[in-house]
Amino acid sequence: MMPFLLAENANVNKPLPLYVFCVGNHEQKEIDRRKSGYPAHQLFLTRSGKGMFRMNDGRELTLKKRSVLLLPANTGHEYRPDESEDVWDLGFVAFSGATAADLLQQMDELVLSALEVTNFDALWHQLEAIWHVINLGSEHAYEASKRMYDMLLTLMEGKYPVGQASKKVYPADQPNPALQSAVQLIHDHYDERLLLSNVAGATGYSIQHFHRLFVANYGVTPQQYILQLRMRRSLQLFEEQPGITVDRVADILGMDTSYFIRMFKRTYGVTPKQYAKGHS
Structure with a gap:
Protein backbone atom coordinates (compact mmCIF):
# COMPACT_ATOMS: atom_id res chain seq x y z
CA MET A 1 0.00 0.00 0.00
CA GLN A 174 8.34 3.82 -15.27
CA PRO A 175 10.54 1.59 -13.06
CA ASN A 176 11.22 -1.88 -14.39
CA PRO A 177 8.98 -4.76 -13.26
CA ALA A 178 11.65 -6.23 -10.98
CA LEU A 179 11.93 -2.97 -9.05
CA GLN A 180 8.14 -2.73 -8.92
CA SER A 181 8.08 -6.16 -7.27
CA ALA A 182 10.70 -5.06 -4.76
CA VAL A 183 8.79 -1.89 -3.90
CA GLN A 184 5.58 -3.89 -3.48
CA LEU A 185 7.43 -6.26 -1.15
CA ILE A 186 8.65 -3.28 0.89
CA HIS A 187 5.14 -1.80 1.12
CA ASP A 188 3.69 -5.14 2.17
CA HIS A 189 6.34 -5.82 4.83
CA TYR A 190 7.78 -2.45 5.88
CA ASP A 191 6.71 -3.19 9.47
CA GLU A 192 8.91 -6.30 9.58
CA ARG A 193 12.65 -6.87 9.65
CA LEU A 194 13.43 -6.64 5.95
CA LEU A 195 16.87 -7.81 4.89
CA LEU A 196 18.25 -6.11 1.79
CA SER A 197 19.42 -9.50 0.55
CA ASN A 198 15.83 -10.79 0.62
CA VAL A 199 14.43 -7.76 -1.18
CA ALA A 200 17.19 -7.94 -3.79
CA GLY A 201 16.56 -11.66 -4.17
CA ALA A 202 12.95 -10.95 -5.10
CA THR A 203 14.22 -8.99 -8.10
CA GLY A 204 16.77 -11.55 -9.23
CA TYR A 205 19.58 -9.01 -8.91
CA SER A 206 22.66 -9.02 -6.74
CA ILE A 207 22.54 -6.77 -3.68
CA GLN A 208 24.97 -4.31 -5.24
CA HIS A 209 23.14 -4.09 -8.57
CA PHE A 210 19.74 -3.82 -6.89
CA HIS A 211 21.03 -1.02 -4.64
CA ARG A 212 22.35 0.93 -7.66
CA LEU A 213 19.11 0.51 -9.61
CA PHE A 214 16.97 1.51 -6.64
CA VAL A 215 18.93 4.70 -6.00
CA ALA A 216 18.89 5.56 -9.72
CA ASN A 217 15.10 5.18 -9.92
CA TYR A 218 13.94 6.54 -6.55
CA GLY A 219 16.72 8.89 -5.44
CA VAL A 220 17.19 7.18 -2.06
CA THR A 221 18.63 3.88 -0.84
CA PRO A 222 16.24 1.00 -0.05
CA GLN A 223 16.95 1.48 3.67
CA GLN A 224 16.14 5.20 3.47
CA TYR A 225 12.96 4.39 1.55
CA ILE A 226 11.81 1.94 4.24
CA LEU A 227 12.55 4.50 6.95
CA GLN A 228 10.60 7.21 5.08
CA LEU A 229 7.67 4.84 4.73
CA ARG A 230 7.71 4.06 8.44
CA MET A 231 7.95 7.72 9.41
CA ARG A 232 5.02 8.67 7.19
CA ARG A 233 2.99 5.81 8.62
CA SER A 234 3.78 6.94 12.16
CA LEU A 235 2.27 10.36 11.42
CA GLN A 236 -0.88 8.65 10.20
CA LEU A 237 -1.11 6.55 13.35
CA PHE A 238 -0.78 9.58 15.64
CA GLU A 239 -3.44 11.47 13.66
CA GLU A 240 -5.86 8.56 13.23
CA GLN A 241 -5.60 7.20 16.78
CA PRO A 242 -5.43 10.06 19.33
CA GLY A 243 -3.92 8.82 22.57
CA ILE A 244 -1.88 6.02 20.99
CA THR A 245 1.40 5.55 22.85
CA VAL A 246 4.86 5.97 21.35
CA ASP A 247 5.68 2.39 22.32
CA ARG A 248 2.61 1.12 20.46
CA VAL A 249 3.46 3.06 17.30
CA ALA A 250 7.02 1.75 17.37
CA ASP A 251 5.69 -1.79 17.81
CA ILE A 252 3.28 -1.45 14.87
CA LEU A 253 6.16 -0.22 12.71
CA GLY A 254 8.42 -3.08 13.78
CA MET A 255 10.96 -0.69 15.34
CA ASP A 256 12.72 -0.55 18.68
CA THR A 257 11.19 2.33 20.65
CA SER A 258 14.43 4.21 21.29
CA TYR A 259 15.45 3.89 17.62
CA PHE A 260 12.00 5.03 16.51
CA ILE A 261 12.18 8.13 18.75
CA ARG A 262 15.66 8.98 17.45
CA MET A 263 14.66 8.59 13.78
CA PHE A 264 11.39 10.49 14.26
CA LYS A 265 13.19 13.46 15.82
CA ARG A 266 15.85 13.41 13.09
CA THR A 267 13.11 13.40 10.42
CA TYR A 268 10.62 15.89 11.87
CA GLY A 269 12.62 17.93 14.41
CA VAL A 270 10.42 16.97 17.39
CA THR A 271 9.98 13.82 19.44
CA PRO A 272 6.99 11.55 18.75
CA LYS A 273 5.53 12.52 22.12
CA GLN A 274 5.76 16.24 21.27
CA TYR A 275 4.16 15.61 17.87
CA ALA A 276 1.34 13.53 19.33
CA LYS A 277 0.63 16.19 21.97
CA GLY A 278 0.34 18.86 19.28
CA HIS A 279 -2.14 16.73 17.29
CA SER A 280 -4.30 15.42 20.11
Whole structure:
Protein backbone atom coordinates (compact mmCIF):
# COMPACT_ATOMS: atom_id res chain seq x y z
CA MET A 1 0.00 0.00 0.00
CA MET A 2 0.99 3.62 -0.54
CA PRO A 3 -0.08 5.55 2.58
CA PHE A 4 -1.90 8.83 1.94
CA LEU A 5 0.55 11.64 1.15
CA LEU A 6 -0.35 15.31 1.11
CA ALA A 7 1.93 17.27 -1.23
CA GLU A 8 2.87 19.89 1.34
CA ASN A 9 3.76 23.33 -0.05
CA ALA A 10 3.74 21.91 -3.58
CA ASN A 11 2.50 25.15 -5.11
CA VAL A 12 3.53 27.85 -2.65
CA ASN A 13 6.87 29.27 -3.74
CA LYS A 14 6.39 29.37 -7.51
CA PRO A 15 2.88 28.68 -8.81
CA LEU A 16 2.76 25.65 -11.09
CA PRO A 17 0.16 25.36 -13.87
CA LEU A 18 -0.49 21.77 -12.77
CA TYR A 19 0.40 20.33 -9.38
CA VAL A 20 -0.32 17.28 -7.24
CA PHE A 21 -2.51 17.84 -4.18
CA CYS A 22 -2.35 14.35 -2.62
CA VAL A 23 -1.75 10.75 -3.65
CA GLY A 24 -1.97 7.21 -2.25
CA ASN A 25 -3.88 3.95 -2.18
CA HIS A 26 -5.59 1.90 0.49
CA GLU A 27 -8.40 -0.47 1.31
CA GLN A 28 -11.29 1.91 0.67
CA LYS A 29 -14.08 2.15 3.22
CA GLU A 30 -17.39 3.95 2.86
CA ILE A 31 -17.12 7.73 2.50
CA ASP A 32 -20.14 9.72 3.68
CA ARG A 33 -21.56 12.29 1.32
CA ARG A 34 -19.22 15.08 0.32
CA LYS A 35 -21.93 17.57 -0.54
CA SER A 36 -19.48 20.11 -1.91
CA GLY A 37 -17.11 17.55 -3.39
CA TYR A 38 -13.33 17.66 -3.04
CA PRO A 39 -11.32 20.88 -3.55
CA ALA A 40 -9.11 19.29 -6.25
CA HIS A 41 -9.71 17.11 -9.30
CA GLN A 42 -9.29 13.39 -8.57
CA LEU A 43 -8.29 10.37 -10.59
CA PHE A 44 -9.27 7.03 -9.01
CA LEU A 45 -7.91 3.61 -10.02
CA THR A 46 -9.31 0.28 -8.82
CA ARG A 47 -6.67 -2.45 -8.58
CA SER A 48 -8.97 -5.05 -7.00
CA GLY A 49 -12.51 -5.34 -5.71
CA LYS A 50 -15.33 -3.05 -6.72
CA GLY A 51 -17.05 0.07 -5.43
CA MET A 52 -19.91 2.43 -6.13
CA PHE A 53 -19.77 6.21 -6.58
CA ARG A 54 -23.03 8.13 -6.22
CA MET A 55 -23.19 11.76 -7.36
CA ASN A 56 -25.40 14.49 -5.90
CA ASP A 57 -27.57 14.37 -9.02
CA GLY A 58 -28.34 10.68 -8.41
CA ARG A 59 -25.98 9.18 -10.99
CA GLU A 60 -24.29 5.96 -9.90
CA LEU A 61 -20.96 4.74 -11.27
CA THR A 62 -19.52 1.30 -10.57
CA LEU A 63 -15.75 1.20 -10.48
CA LYS A 64 -14.62 -2.35 -11.18
CA LYS A 65 -11.19 -3.97 -11.13
CA ARG A 66 -8.73 -2.28 -13.56
CA SER A 67 -11.02 0.67 -14.20
CA VAL A 68 -10.60 4.39 -13.54
CA LEU A 69 -12.71 7.44 -12.75
CA LEU A 70 -11.87 11.08 -13.38
CA LEU A 71 -13.82 13.23 -10.91
CA PRO A 72 -13.81 17.06 -11.24
CA ALA A 73 -13.26 19.26 -8.22
CA ASN A 74 -16.26 20.42 -6.19
CA THR A 75 -18.48 17.62 -7.51
CA GLY A 76 -20.70 16.36 -4.69
CA HIS A 77 -20.47 12.60 -4.21
CA GLU A 78 -20.19 9.64 -1.87
CA TYR A 79 -18.74 6.19 -2.39
CA ARG A 80 -18.66 2.79 -0.78
CA PRO A 81 -17.17 -0.66 -1.45
CA ASP A 82 -19.18 -3.58 -2.77
CA GLU A 83 -19.10 -5.93 0.23
CA SER A 84 -19.70 -8.97 -1.98
CA GLU A 85 -16.37 -8.42 -3.74
CA ASP A 86 -12.73 -8.60 -2.66
CA VAL A 87 -11.15 -5.75 -0.72
CA TRP A 88 -11.57 -2.52 -2.69
CA ASP A 89 -7.97 -1.51 -3.37
CA LEU A 90 -8.42 2.06 -4.54
CA GLY A 91 -5.58 4.27 -5.77
CA PHE A 92 -6.04 8.02 -6.08
CA VAL A 93 -4.23 11.18 -7.03
CA ALA A 94 -5.72 14.66 -6.64
CA PHE A 95 -4.43 17.55 -8.73
CA SER A 96 -5.12 21.21 -9.37
CA GLY A 97 -3.57 24.29 -11.01
CA ALA A 98 -4.38 26.93 -13.62
CA THR A 99 -4.28 24.45 -16.52
CA ALA A 100 -6.18 21.63 -14.78
CA ALA A 101 -9.64 22.86 -15.82
CA ASP A 102 -8.52 23.21 -19.44
CA LEU A 103 -7.13 19.68 -19.40
CA LEU A 104 -10.39 18.28 -18.07
CA GLN A 105 -12.29 20.18 -20.75
CA GLN A 106 -10.11 18.50 -23.39
CA MET A 107 -10.88 15.16 -21.73
CA ASP A 108 -14.60 15.84 -21.47
CA GLU A 109 -15.69 12.39 -22.65
CA LEU A 110 -13.56 10.75 -19.95
CA VAL A 111 -14.91 12.82 -17.06
CA LEU A 112 -17.46 11.26 -14.68
CA SER A 113 -17.31 7.90 -16.45
CA ALA A 114 -16.18 4.56 -15.05
CA LEU A 115 -13.64 3.60 -17.70
CA GLU A 116 -11.99 0.29 -18.45
CA VAL A 117 -8.67 1.25 -20.02
CA THR A 118 -6.23 -0.85 -22.00
CA ASN A 119 -3.16 0.45 -20.19
CA PHE A 120 -4.17 0.17 -16.53
CA ASP A 121 -0.79 -1.22 -15.47
CA ALA A 122 1.01 1.78 -16.98
CA LEU A 123 -1.34 4.13 -15.12
CA TRP A 124 -0.78 2.31 -11.83
CA HIS A 125 2.99 2.47 -12.31
CA GLN A 126 2.71 6.22 -12.91
CA LEU A 127 0.61 6.57 -9.75
CA GLU A 128 3.37 4.81 -7.80
CA ALA A 129 6.00 7.03 -9.41
CA ILE A 130 4.11 10.17 -8.33
CA TRP A 131 3.85 8.78 -4.79
CA HIS A 132 7.60 8.18 -4.69
CA VAL A 133 8.33 11.74 -5.87
CA ILE A 134 5.94 13.32 -3.34
CA ASN A 135 7.46 11.14 -0.64
CA LEU A 136 10.85 12.78 -1.32
CA GLY A 137 9.53 16.21 -0.30
CA SER A 138 8.17 19.49 -1.61
CA GLU A 139 11.42 20.37 -3.39
CA HIS A 140 10.41 17.82 -6.05
CA ALA A 141 7.14 19.59 -6.93
CA TYR A 142 8.24 20.24 -10.53
CA GLU A 143 8.96 16.56 -11.11
CA ALA A 144 5.58 15.61 -9.61
CA SER A 145 3.89 18.11 -11.93
CA LYS A 146 5.52 16.58 -15.00
CA ARG A 147 4.57 13.08 -13.94
CA MET A 148 0.96 14.16 -13.31
CA TYR A 149 0.73 15.58 -16.82
CA ASP A 150 2.22 12.38 -18.25
CA MET A 151 -0.34 10.33 -16.35
CA LEU A 152 -3.25 12.30 -17.78
CA LEU A 153 -1.82 11.82 -21.28
CA THR A 154 -1.54 8.09 -20.61
CA LEU A 155 -5.18 8.05 -19.51
CA MET A 156 -6.20 9.66 -22.80
CA GLU A 157 -4.02 7.24 -24.73
CA GLY A 158 -5.59 4.25 -23.01
CA LYS A 159 -9.05 5.34 -24.12
CA TYR A 160 -8.07 6.68 -27.53
CA PRO A 161 -5.05 4.65 -28.76
CA VAL A 162 -3.34 6.31 -31.72
CA GLY A 163 -0.98 3.59 -32.88
CA GLN A 164 2.00 1.54 -31.82
CA ALA A 165 4.40 4.49 -31.66
CA SER A 166 2.67 6.06 -28.69
CA LYS A 167 1.87 3.02 -26.59
CA LYS A 168 4.25 4.27 -23.91
CA VAL A 169 4.53 7.88 -22.79
CA TYR A 170 8.02 8.63 -21.46
CA PRO A 171 8.82 5.00 -20.61
CA ALA A 172 11.91 6.08 -18.67
CA ASP A 173 9.58 7.34 -15.94
CA GLN A 174 8.34 3.82 -15.27
CA PRO A 175 10.54 1.59 -13.06
CA ASN A 176 11.22 -1.88 -14.39
CA PRO A 177 8.98 -4.76 -13.26
CA ALA A 178 11.65 -6.23 -10.98
CA LEU A 179 11.93 -2.97 -9.05
CA GLN A 180 8.14 -2.73 -8.92
CA SER A 181 8.08 -6.16 -7.27
CA ALA A 182 10.70 -5.06 -4.76
CA VAL A 183 8.79 -1.89 -3.90
CA GLN A 184 5.58 -3.89 -3.48
CA LEU A 185 7.43 -6.26 -1.15
CA ILE A 186 8.65 -3.28 0.89
CA HIS A 187 5.14 -1.80 1.12
CA ASP A 188 3.69 -5.14 2.17
CA HIS A 189 6.34 -5.82 4.83
CA TYR A 190 7.78 -2.45 5.88
CA ASP A 191 6.71 -3.19 9.47
CA GLU A 192 8.91 -6.30 9.58
CA ARG A 193 12.65 -6.87 9.65
CA LEU A 194 13.43 -6.64 5.95
CA LEU A 195 16.87 -7.81 4.89
CA LEU A 196 18.25 -6.11 1.79
CA SER A 197 19.42 -9.50 0.55
CA ASN A 198 15.83 -10.79 0.62
CA VAL A 199 14.43 -7.76 -1.18
CA ALA A 200 17.19 -7.94 -3.79
CA GLY A 201 16.56 -11.66 -4.17
CA ALA A 202 12.95 -10.95 -5.10
CA THR A 203 14.22 -8.99 -8.10
CA GLY A 204 16.77 -11.55 -9.23
CA TYR A 205 19.58 -9.01 -8.91
CA SER A 206 22.66 -9.02 -6.74
CA ILE A 207 22.54 -6.77 -3.68
CA GLN A 208 24.97 -4.31 -5.24
CA HIS A 209 23.14 -4.09 -8.57
CA PHE A 210 19.74 -3.82 -6.89
CA HIS A 211 21.03 -1.02 -4.64
CA ARG A 212 22.35 0.93 -7.66
CA LEU A 213 19.11 0.51 -9.61
CA PHE A 214 16.97 1.51 -6.64
CA VAL A 215 18.93 4.70 -6.00
CA ALA A 216 18.89 5.56 -9.72
CA ASN A 217 15.10 5.18 -9.92
CA TYR A 218 13.94 6.54 -6.55
CA GLY A 219 16.72 8.89 -5.44
CA VAL A 220 17.19 7.18 -2.06
CA THR A 221 18.63 3.88 -0.84
CA PRO A 222 16.24 1.00 -0.05
CA GLN A 223 16.95 1.48 3.67
CA GLN A 224 16.14 5.20 3.47
CA TYR A 225 12.96 4.39 1.55
CA ILE A 226 11.81 1.94 4.24
CA LEU A 227 12.55 4.50 6.95
CA GLN A 228 10.60 7.21 5.08
CA LEU A 229 7.67 4.84 4.73
CA ARG A 230 7.71 4.06 8.44
CA MET A 231 7.95 7.72 9.41
CA ARG A 232 5.02 8.67 7.19
CA ARG A 233 2.99 5.81 8.62
CA SER A 234 3.78 6.94 12.16
CA LEU A 235 2.27 10.36 11.42
CA GLN A 236 -0.88 8.65 10.20
CA LEU A 237 -1.11 6.55 13.35
CA PHE A 238 -0.78 9.58 15.64
CA GLU A 239 -3.44 11.47 13.66
CA GLU A 240 -5.86 8.56 13.23
CA GLN A 241 -5.60 7.20 16.78
CA PRO A 242 -5.43 10.06 19.33
CA GLY A 243 -3.92 8.82 22.57
CA ILE A 244 -1.88 6.02 20.99
CA THR A 245 1.40 5.55 22.85
CA VAL A 246 4.86 5.97 21.35
CA ASP A 247 5.68 2.39 22.32
CA ARG A 248 2.61 1.12 20.46
CA VAL A 249 3.46 3.06 17.30
CA ALA A 250 7.02 1.75 17.37
CA ASP A 251 5.69 -1.79 17.81
CA ILE A 252 3.28 -1.45 14.87
CA LEU A 253 6.16 -0.22 12.71
CA GLY A 254 8.42 -3.08 13.78
CA MET A 255 10.96 -0.69 15.34
CA ASP A 256 12.72 -0.55 18.68
CA THR A 257 11.19 2.33 20.65
CA SER A 258 14.43 4.21 21.29
CA TYR A 259 15.45 3.89 17.62
CA PHE A 260 12.00 5.03 16.51
CA ILE A 261 12.18 8.13 18.75
CA ARG A 262 15.66 8.98 17.45
CA MET A 263 14.66 8.59 13.78
CA PHE A 264 11.39 10.49 14.26
CA LYS A 265 13.19 13.46 15.82
CA ARG A 266 15.85 13.41 13.09
CA THR A 267 13.11 13.40 10.42
CA TYR A 268 10.62 15.89 11.87
CA GLY A 269 12.62 17.93 14.41
CA VAL A 270 10.42 16.97 17.39
CA THR A 271 9.98 13.82 19.44
CA PRO A 272 6.99 11.55 18.75
CA LYS A 273 5.53 12.52 22.12
CA GLN A 274 5.76 16.24 21.27
CA TYR A 275 4.16 15.61 17.87
CA ALA A 276 1.34 13.53 19.33
CA LYS A 277 0.63 16.19 21.97
CA GLY A 278 0.34 18.86 19.28
CA HIS A 279 -2.14 16.73 17.29
CA SER A 280 -4.30 15.42 20.11
